[in-house]
Amino acid sequence: xxxxxxxxxxxxxxxxxxxxxxxxxxxxxxxxxxxxxxxxxxxxxxxxxxxxxxxxxxxxxxxxxxxxxxxxxxxxxxxxxxxxxxxxxxxxxxxxxxxxxxxxxxxxxxxxxxxxxxxxxxxxxxxxxxxxxxxxxxxxxxxxxxxxxxxxxxxxxxxxxxxxxxxxxxxxxxxxxxxxxxxxxxxxxxxxxxxxxxxxxxxxxxxxxxxxxxxxxxxxxxxxxxxxxxxxxxx
Amino acid sequence: xxxxxxxxxxxxxxxxxxxxxxxxxxxxxxxxxxxxxxxxxxxxxxxxxxxxxxxxxxxxxxxxxxxxxxxxxxxxxxxxxxxxxxxxxxxxxxxxxxxxxxxxxxxxxxxxxxxxxxxxxxxxxxxxxxxxxxxxxxxxxxxxxxxxxxxxxxxxxxxxxxxxxxxxxxxxxxxxxxxxxxxxxxxxxxxxxxxxxxxxxxxxxxxxxxxxxxxxxxxxxxxxxxxxxxxxxxxxxxxxxxxxxxxxxxxxxxxxxxxxxxxxxxxxxxxxxxxxxxxxxxxxxxxxxxxxxxxxxxxxxxxxxxxxxxxxxxxxxxxxxxxxxxxxxxxxxxxxxxxxxxxxxxxxxxxxxxxxxxxxx
Numbered sequence: 396x397x398x399x400x401x402x403x404x405x406x407x408x409x410x411x412x413x414x415x416x417x418x419x420x421x422x423x424x425x426x427x428x429x430x431x432x433x434x435x436x437x438x439x440x441x442x443x444x445x446x447x448x449x450x451x452x453x454x455x456x457x458x459x460x461x462x463x464x465x466x467x468x469x470x471x472x473x474x475x476x477x478x479x480x481x482x483x484x485x486x487x488x489x490x491x492x493x494x495x496x497x498x499x500x501x502x503x504x505x506x507x508x509x510x511x512x513x514x515x516x517x518x519x520x521x522x523x524x525x526x527x528x529x530x531x532x533x534x535x536x537x538x539x540x541x542x543x544x545x546x547x548x549x550x551x552x553x554x555x556x557x558x559x560x561x562x563x564x565x566x567x568x569x570x571x572x573x574x575x576x577x578x579x580x581x582x583x584x585x586x587x588x589x590x591x592x593x594x595x596x597x598x599x600x601x602x603x604x605x606x607x608x609x610x611x612x613x614x615x616x617x618x619x620x621x622x623x624x625x626x627x628x629x630x
Numbered sequence: 631x632x633x634x635x636x637x638x639x640x641x642x643x644x645x646x647x648x649x650x651x652x653x654x655x656x657x658x659x660x661x662x663x664x665x666x667x668x669x670x671x672x673x674x675x676x677x678x679x680x681x682x683x684x685x686x687x688x689x690x691x692x693x694x695x696x697x698x699x700x701x702x703x704x705x706x707x708x709x710x711x712x713x714x715x716x717x718x719x720x721x722x723x724x725x726x727x728x729x730x731x732x733x734x735x736x737x738x739x740x741x742x743x744x745x746x747x748x749x750x751x752x753x754x755x756x757x758x759x760x761x762x763x764x765x766x767x768x769x770x771x772x773x774x775x776x777x778x779x780x781x782x783x784x785x786x787x788x789x790x791x792x793x794x795x796x797x798x799x800x801x802x803x804x805x806x807x808x809x810x811x812x813x814x815x816x817x818x819x820x821x822x823x824x825x826x827x828x829x830x831x832x833x834x835x836x837x838x839x840x841x842x843x844x845x846x847x848x849x850x851x852x853x854x855x856x857x858x859x860x861x862x863x864x865x866x867x868x869x870x871x872x873x874x875x876x877x878x879x880x881x882x883x884x885x886x887x888x889x890x891x892x893x894x895x896x897x898x899x900x901x902x903x904x905x906x907x908x909x910x911x912x913x914x915x916x917x918x919x920x921x922x923x924x925x926x927x928x929x930x931x932x933x934x935x936x937x938x939x940x941x942x943x944x945x946x947x948x949x950x951x952x953x954x955x956x957x958x959x960x961x962x963x964x965x966x967x968x969x970x971x972x973x974x975x976x977x978x979x980x981x982x983x984x985x986x987x988x989x990x991x
Binding site for chain 1: 699754936946949951954
């Protein structure tokens with residue numbers, strides 16, 4: 396019985412991290428109508444940046460801050476160079492464009508920062524907690540806690556704030572939103588979403604440490620889960 | 631002069647049958663190519679190029695002509711390859727060409743099954759259904775050893791090689807001509823198909839399915855037809871890919887990356903054109919070589935292979951995006967524009983004016 400409970404709790408906690416990735420998809424789709432196929436690649440980009448920074452001696456908090464800044468810059472660039480020229484094109488075109496984007500992001504990220512397997516240390520101790528004889532990973536608890544906070548914040552954002560409601564309007568009916576809003580491009584620009592992507596990336600990648608999973612291994616199983624492309628293989 | 635279609639005046643400029651001459655010279659070049667090129671070129675470039683063109687053609691029928699975006703190209707190729715292998719292994723009496731056709735038919739039955747959801751759903755959800763084909767077949771062909779005959783490395787390869795009717799197609803030239811013959815035949819068939827009622831039905835559905843239904847196009851049947859014909863061609867292409875190009879193949883040879891590659895071929899080449907598949911495939915097969923040469927030239931071979939692969943990936947992505955934004959009709963449209971410009975140049979040049987035929991009254 397304790398074995399069952401342990402597996403159940405562990406599975407639920409791990410599932411929370413997957414759900415975060417899924418929320419990233421949903422957020423972008425809900426806020427812009429774009430089915431963002433590059434989500435997984437941006438995840439990889441965020442994690443790689445963080446790892447590269449910490450490996451080069453940047454403290455964890457600094458690395459997180461720089462990663463966030465870089466992701467925001469990337470998101471703005473994506474909006475300017477990709478989404479804006481494709482405004483009002485069919486969803487299919489947008490989808491294929493994000494597929495192309497995932498190639499660019501993966502190619503650039505791995506080209507600059509290397510594609511070898513690395514370990515990610517977030518500085519959270521992974522001491523198991525015992526509830527009776529049930530073992531719970533402290534690390535998973537932290538990740539799940541972060542996930543919970545994020546879900547609450549995001550649902551507040553989309554239900555209570557002006558920008559959230561605007562974004563939903565744009566996604567529901569771009570034309571109607573265009574006639575009501577002065578700044579649709581701002582709205583869709585914000586929706587290309589540095590925030591969700593990043594917030595989703597860090598905890599998801601953080602699940603790696605202390606479990607014997609190599610970082611990229613975990614990443615590829617994530618990608619599998621998201622039905623994204625498997626790693627480049629020989630012709 | 632503002633609205634003035636150059637193509638209209640370009641038509642009479644063909645006094646000596648330039649088009650026929652062009653076709654004949656292309657055909658001659660294609661037939662002679664194996665003797666002009668080295669074995670490396672045939673094995674590593676011409677044969678895969680031809681097979682990728684064929685796959686692009688197959689996907690173009692369903693995505694470019696019938697407007698149903700599919701990410702299952704790799705899966706249908708996989709079905710064709712494994713079916714050919716099984717037929718050759720278990721029904722040895724069946725000659726290779728018949729086995730290929732049978733494999734195409736099997737794949738052509740499987741395609742509409744995964745295309746069935748297209749009768750109810752569109753767009754993203756259809757992508758998911760074709761993705762399901764991709765994952766399902768990868769799982770199926772790995773899970774049951776029957777499909778790869780219990781081979782320890784889970785790969786498939788023809789035991790008797792590529793020989794049929796006493797002909798041996800195992801050498802580079804043999805494989806080239808085998809592929810070329812099949813590609814030419816299927817291209818001719820598709821060309822006729824898309825100009826028939828069937829093809830026009832597909833295009834009507836692509837452009838607006840409600841309107842197509844209103845004017846009496848049997849939408850559901852036509853969509854499934856498109857999936858069937860497309861996966862028939864993809865199945866044969868897959869069989870060729872495994873047996874004529876790779877020699878021995880596994881599930882990984884037809885992974886999701888293959889589906890993407892073929893989708894990219896038709897986007898770069900031009901959706902809804904036959905020649906787009908060829909242009910796109912040529913582009914996809916030659917770009918890595920060109921990059922390789924460029925880096926050899928620039929850095930004299932000091933670039934790491936992994937880095938090169940990543941650069942290639944990024945360039946592909948950028949090109950996809952560029953084409954989607956600037957030229958959604960792809961290379962075939964760019965080529966048509968160049969041709970029109972060339973014709974206009976000849977028309978404007980007084981010395982070449984004799985080429986211009988006066989239209990018959």
